[in-house]
Amino acid sequence: MKKSENILGGAEIFFECLRREKVEHIFGYPGGAVLKIYEHLHDVNFLQHILVRHEQGAVHAAEGYAKASGKVGVVLVTSGPGATNTVTGIADAYMDSVPIVIFTGQVPSHLIGNDAFQEADIVGITRPITKHSFLVRDVNDLAATIRKAFYIASTGRPGPVLVDLPKDVIASKCEFIYPEDVEIRGYKPTYKGHVNQIKKVVEVIAAAKRPLLYVGGGVIMSGGSQELAFFARENKLPVAMTLQGLGAFPGTDSLSVGMLGMHGTYWANRAVDTCDVLVSLGARFDDRVTGKVETFAKNAYKIHVDIDPTCIDKNVVVDLPIVGDVKHIIAEIASEMPNPPDTEEWLSQINEWREECPLVYEDNDGRLRTEFVIEKIYEKTKGEAVIVTDVGQHQMWTAQFYRYNHPRSNLTSGGLGTMGFSLPAAIGASFAVKNRPIISISGDGGFQMNIQELITAAANKVPVKFIIINNSFLGMVRQWQELFHAEKYSFTDLSASNPDFVKVGEAFGIESYSTDNPKEVDSLLDKAFSVNDRPILLEFKVVKADMVFPMVPSGGSISEMIVKRLNPKRMI
Amino acid sequence: MKHTISVLVENHFGAFDRVATMFSGKGFNIRSISIGETEIVDISRMTIVTEGDDQIIDQVVKQLNRLIDTIKVVDLANTYHVERELALISLSLHKGSMEQIKNICDIFRGNVVDITNKSMMIEVTGPPDKIDAAVNVLAPFGIKEMARSGIVALKRGEQLKIQKKDNITT
Numbered sequence A: 001m002k003k004s005e006n007i008l009g010g011a012e013i014f015f016e017c018l019r020r021e022k023v024e025h026i027f028g029y030p031g032g033a034v035l036k037i038y039e040h041l042h043d044v045n046f047l048q049h050i051l052v053r054h055e056q057g058a059v060h061a062a063e064g065y066a067k068a069s070g071k072v073g074v075v076l077v078t079s080g081p082g083a084t085n086t087v088t089g090i091a092d093a094y095m096d097s098v099p100i101v102i103f104t105g106q107v108p109s110h111l112i113g114n115d116a117f118q119e120a121d122i123v124g125i126t127r128p129i130t131k132h133s134f135l136v137r138d139v140n141d142l143a144a145t146i147r148k149a150f151y152i153a154s155t156g157r158p159g160p161v162l163v164d165l166p167k168d169v170i171a172s173k174c175e176f177i178y179p180e181d182v183e184i185r186g187y188k189p190t191y192k193g194h195v196n197q198i199k200k201v202v203e204v205i206a207a208a209k210r211p212l213l214y215v216g217g218g219v220i221m222s223g224g225s226q227e228l229a230f231f232a233r234e235n236k237l238p239v240a241m242t243l244q245g246l247g248a249f250p251g252t253d254s255l256s257v258g259m260l261g262m263h264g265t266y267w268a269n270r271a272v273d274t275c276d277v278l279v280s281l282g283a284r285f286d287d288r289v290t291g292k293v294e295t296f297a298k299n300a301y302k303i304h305v306d307i308d309p310t311c312i313d314k315n316v317v318v319d320l321p322i323v324g325d326v327k328h329i330i331a332e333i334a335s336e337m338p339n340p341p342d343t344e345e346w347l348s349q350i351n352e353w354r355e356e357c358p359l360v361y362e363d364n365d366g367r368l369r370t371e372f373v374i375e376k377i378y379e380k381t382k383g384e385a386v387i388v389t390d391v392g393q394h395q396m397w398t399a400q401f402y403r404y405n406h407p408r409s410n411l412t413s414g415g416l417g418t419m420g421f422s423l424p425a426a427i428g429a430s431f432a433v434k435n436r437p438i439i440s441i442s443g444d445g446g447f448q449m450n451i452q453e454l455i456t457a458a459a460n461k462v463p464v465k466f467i468i469i470n471n472s473f474l475g476m477v478r479q480w481q482e483l484f485h486a487e488k489y490s491f492t493d494l495s496a497s498n499p500d501f502v503k504v505g506e507a508f509g510i511e512s513y514s515t516d517n518p519k520e521v522d523s524l525l526d527k528a529f530s531v532n533d534r535p536i537l538l539e540f541k542v543v544k545a546d547m548v549f550p551m552v553p554s555g556g557s558i559s560e561m562i563v564k565r566l567n568p569k570r571m572i
Numbered sequence B: 001m002k003h004t005i006s007v008l009v010e011n012h013f014g015a016f017d018r019v020a021t022m023f024s025g026k027g028f029n030i031r032s033i034s035i036g037e038t039e040i041v042d043i044s045r046m047t048i049v050t051e052g053d054d055q056i057i058d059q060v061v062k063q064l065n066r067l068i069d070t071i072k073v074v075d076l077a078n079t080y081h082v083e084r085e086l087a088l089i090s091l092s093l094h095k096g097s098m099e100q101i102k103n104i105c106d107i108f109r110g111n112v113v114d115i116t117n118k119s120m121m122i123e124v125t126g127p128p129d130k131i132d133a134a135v136n137v138l139a140p141f142g143i144k145e146m147a148r149s150g151i152v153a154l155k156r157g158e159q160l161k162i163q164k165k166d167n168i169t170t
């Protein structure tokens, strides 16, 4: 090829790189600084651009896409306000280790620092919430930078990478050279676990009397669910999952003890409290899991497998760390296990706890409750759906009552706890998953935080089922007010100020229904599952003042777990 | 305990900010920080003096390593190494003080680098505790202004077997 044929403009290079990264979808919103890119986008046909209605929606959509598919989610926005609108989404992706690349327009290089129109130092603003970021200063660096951005976002512990593109760089030309290999001397994730450490882990687990696997989102990200299932079943090891870990191991398996932590099951938390060996796989000892760190799994020998060395000994000092890819390490541990430990007694002990204090709710007063709705959704989908929850009580009830069969089926904002995540994330997921139902479950509060994206759903005819659990309250905050803040329901009662959600849905052109009658839940869900070529909205008006239990108060020990409302006595 | 951490970083836009942001974001403290060129064109060396118990220092080192722009991170606390710092100290002059200051300056092998009727500036280099000592002795004369460079440090060529956690500097 003659050299001159390979001279491309910045915008062409941009798309050429996306093509080679096999990008099929980008979520974006145009503006002055990225007009050149949008000019070329007009004639690009290897990818689909989804126009959101707010840049935060674009980032959550990219997150939903990435979490559901394991691919890198891509966002394209303009400079200044376009860029700053992405901040919450980027922070969310950083906390939950979601691989996304955010391209932001920037004012022309010579104006940077001048308080130019629509200038914001987005690289500076997002520095603490990105895995890495780049300001491209020369079109000659563009291709290599994009290559690095995708590589960094998707390898090691995944995370968001931001690439800031000054307008003049995009408008310049240079020879297009696509680097096949990426070499970053300061970035070499460790994948293989240390052999001796693995041997030691095997010994410890083989000798354990009350072992427990504590599984986080890392297992799902590394694609290690099958390895986990094999390992747990072969060795009869009970599995507790974090909020992000749900789906890593089938919720219906008798070895699953469900979610642990603040709103975890009674039996999972008792198991953590009592186990003699705790094997943490791709989890990070988050405070919502540990409560008071001094008493967390206080009798256990602690093993911690994680790809990110900074996670180890950060919150809880462990006895045996292994840094590496959790999928490979589980497989290696499993293949080295001599004979399974005898866990029969331990498992029956856990089952006793399960019977002692099961997940129950009031269901004979004829009033509609969230738990009932979630159980019905589970019944209809048999654990096969992709469930995208928002943040609040409905999120915790879904985590408790929906049992996931597969990884990448539970998409939720865990680390940052971002209300407004579900609606756009479900839209994003619907572009990645075509053969399973996508169900967005939001509270009445959070649904209003990115409500504008309903039109994105309608315009793209995405078959998302938008479910609003309307308790007329910022329910989770209300719960804390009742329990810990002298029942001062300060600014959490939305009953007088919520919109008519059915009318809202209809205004966006979405078929919408509402009920407060438990008897109508079945038929409404059936209706929703019969619609597969467009979105549908269901509002369930549930009782107002319910609370999620069990609950380990923030910073408390398992022994302080509250299991029932009317009698909040200490259980253990 | 005080630790001196030597960090090789990419010599480009934003690398320094990333390190500084990490320290402030994680609430780690920085006693001193210096940055400058190395023998390799596109690599800079940052020398950071920080403080904390073993768990904190372990996190500091890991968090530094985790940054994409850092190439090598060494906690010098467990090595034989050389630490040097430079201080510029400007002092007010009073009757007869010039001679005394000059004497102290000589004892610390410092240099007088600026002088007027009212003030005198001296330069002292050496291990940080020597600078501390010089500052202490000079303080009664009235320090008008002072600038300390922060520590630079390098590992010694030969590493004798040392007890872990002994902080050995010369």
Ligand SMILES: Cc1ncc(C[n+]2csc(CCOP(=O)(O)OP(=O)(O)O)c2C)c(N)n1
Binding pocket: A390, A391, A392, A393, A394, A395, A417, A418, A419, A420, A442, A443, A444, A445, A446, A447, A469, A471, A473, A474, A475, A476, A477
């Ligand atoms: C963006 C954002 N703002 C505030 C909060 C604090 N917050 C956590 S849960 C919650 C209430 C959520 O109410 P709703 O969406 O109705 O869900 P519910 O708890 O009632 O199920 C609030 C305000 C948050 N997590 N995110």
Ligand SMILES: [Mg+2]
Binding pocket: A392, A443, A444, A445, A469, A470, A471, A472, A473, A474, A475
């Ligand atoms: Mg609510």
